[in-house]
Amino acid sequence: MSNGTEREQWGSKLGFILAAAGSAVGLGNIWRFPYITGQNGGAAFVLLYVLIVFIIGFSVMLAEVAIGRSAQLNAVGSFKKLKGGAWPIVGWMGVIAGFMILSFYGVIGGWTMAYIIKSFTGLMSIAEAGKAGDFFGGFISNGALVIGWQAAFMALTIWVVYKGIGEGIERYCKILMPSLFLILLILIVRSVTLEGAGKGLEFYLKPDFSKLTGGALLAAMGQAFFSLSLGMGCMITYGSYLGKKEILPGAAVQVCFLDTMVALLAGLVIFPAVFAFGVEPGTGPGLTFITLPSVFAKMPGGSVWSALFFLLLFIAALTSAISLLEVVTAYFMDEMKWSRPKAACVMGGLIFLLGVPSALSLGAMKLQIAGKDFLDAMDFVSSNVILPLGGLFIALFVGWVWTDKARREVTNDGAHPFGIMEAWIWVCRVVAPVAIAYIFIRGLKW
Numbered sequence: 001m002s003n004g005t006e007r008e009q010w011g012s013k014l015g016f017i018l019a020a021a022g023s024a025v026g027l028g029n030i031w032r033f034p035y036i037t038g039q040n041g042g043a044a045f046v047l048l049y050v051l052i053v054f055i056i057g058f059s060v061m062l063a064e065v066a067i068g069r070s071a072q073l074n075a076v077g078s079f080k081k082l083k084g085g086a087w088p089i090v091g092w093m094g095v096i097a098g099f100m101i102l103s104f105y106g107v108i109g110g111w112t113m114a115y116i117i118k119s120f121t122g123l124m125s126i127a128e129a130g131k132a133g134d135f136f137g138g139f140i141s142n143g144a145l146v147i148g149w150q151a152a153f154m155a156l157t158i159w160v161v162y163k164g165i166g167e168g169i170e171r172y173c174k175i176l177m178p179s180l181f182l183i184l185l186i187l188i189v190r191s192v193t194l195e196g197a198g199k200g201l202e203f204y205l206k207p208d209f210s211k212l213t214g215g216a217l218l219a220a221m222g223q224a225f226f227s228l229s230l231g232m233g234c235m236i237t238y239g240s241y242l243g244k245k246e247i248l249p250g251a252a253v254q255v256c257f258l259d260t261m262v263a264l265l266a267g268l269v270i271f272p273a274v275f276a277f278g279v280e281p282g283t284g285p286g287l288t289f290i291t292l293p294s295v296f297a298k299m300p301g302g303s304v305w306s307a308l309f310f311l312l313l314f315i316a317a318l319t320s321a322i323s324l325l326e327v328v329t330a331y332f333m334d335e336m337k338w339s340r341p342k343a344a345c346v347m348g349g350l351i352f353l354l355g356v357p358s359a360l361s362l363g364a365m366k367l368q369i370a371g372k373d374f375l376d377a378m379d380f381v382s383s384n385v386i387l388p389l390g391g392l393f394i395a396l397f398v399g400w401v402w403t404d405k406a407r408r409e410v411t412n413d414g415a416h417p418f419g420i421m422e423a424w425i426w427v428c429r430v431v432a433p434v435a436i437a438y439i440f441i442r443g444l445k446w
């Protein structure tokens with residue numbers, strides 16, 4: 001409840017799944033997964049990633065949704081209501097992570113918008129000449145332009161959150177998620193049939209386990225948490241808008257599955273193209289923005305394909321950005337009794353400001369924190385530190401503290417037995433915390 005009115009709710013379980021998948025499927029899948037995979041050696045990393053998603057990711061996701069649905073409150077309020085003590089700190093960390101992630105997410109979201117237009121205004125001919133990298137470099141060095149696009153993206157995000165949970169997000173996701181899928185399939189066909197694609201497929205699909213360093217493990221875990229929107233109360237917040245009748249485990253599996261499919265498919269588009277065009281796979285954040293235009297430029301009607309792709313990337317980013325701002329907004333509404341418009345506008349505005357150094361750090365200025373570009377630093381701290389730690393404590397909460405209630409919440413008070421319930425509890429109790437702690441300690445290197 002907030003401001004004396006009924007808490008908003010999803011229209012249906014499908015609505016929740018689509019909204020949660022909308023949150024999960026985002027830049028993390030199409031922009032971040034391929035370049036992180038590229039930097040960490042390819043196929044062996046991918047295998048490790050999938051393993052982490054379905055053991056740890058799924059368990060933490062179910063834990064979050066159960067916590068949120070039970071408490072019907074934001075991330076901080078949920079822990080206060082269910083247990084109190086120091087536990088609300090976990091929710092607090094989540095709100096801070098939402099702030100940090102959205103700050104740089106808005107920058108990349110802005111890039112996607114710019115590229116929709118650039119697809120028609122010169123990008124194709126430059127990419128055709130093999131200069132997509134220079135084009136991208138030129139674009140991100142133009143500080144005012146990048147900040148302008150970031151502002152536009154943030155304004156849209158704020159606007160949707162301002163409008164509320166309602167039908168908007170649900171109906172939106174229902175059309176957009178299948179279109180994204182379709183476009184990805186078409187792009188895969190184009191990419192794997194490029195000359196020289198084979199090397200890329202090998203890099204992506206043939207594991208070489210000698211490449212798995214401690215850093216790669218941490219990157220896989222950070223990527224899993226980032227991509228599934230876990231460890232920061234996002235699924236707690238979205239779960240809080242779920243009705244008591246919905247069945248949780250199936251929904252959590254479907255969201256994990258959809259998210260992973262899109263990431264794996266995005267890799268199938270990017271890597272064959274990367275190798276076909278001789279781009280370095282470890283290029284970093286620019287990878288998608290450099291390789292894909294090069295592919296489109298070789299296709300008939302390239303501008304249209306390119307614009308369509310960046311439109312879909314933009315939409316995927318927007319549905320995720322909305323969920324990030326919703327975590328922060330829900331906190332200020334429930335706990336501080338702010339109105340939705342005030343929470344969305346004030347916090348969205350502050351997050352935009354925090355994003356400005358990220359926007360400038362990749363080209364316009366050399367803004368670094370201890371040797372990392374500002375944007376990379378924000379990403380590293382939030383994805384590889386705060387999210388895994390948040391996930392660790394959420395798992396511990398379900399495994400040791402709130403265990404019986406968690407059992408009841410995921411079975412709807414016993415009405416829907418959940419076959420692998422005890423396995424889930426044990427993953428939360430031991431497997432996830434130990435794995436997260438181990439990977440964290442082994443891999444934490446700036």
Ligand code: PHE
Nearest residue numbers: 024026027028226227229320
């Ligand atoms: N999951 C989103 C993506 O893959 C990013 C995100 C992280 C959204 C955390 C919400 C919470 O792009």
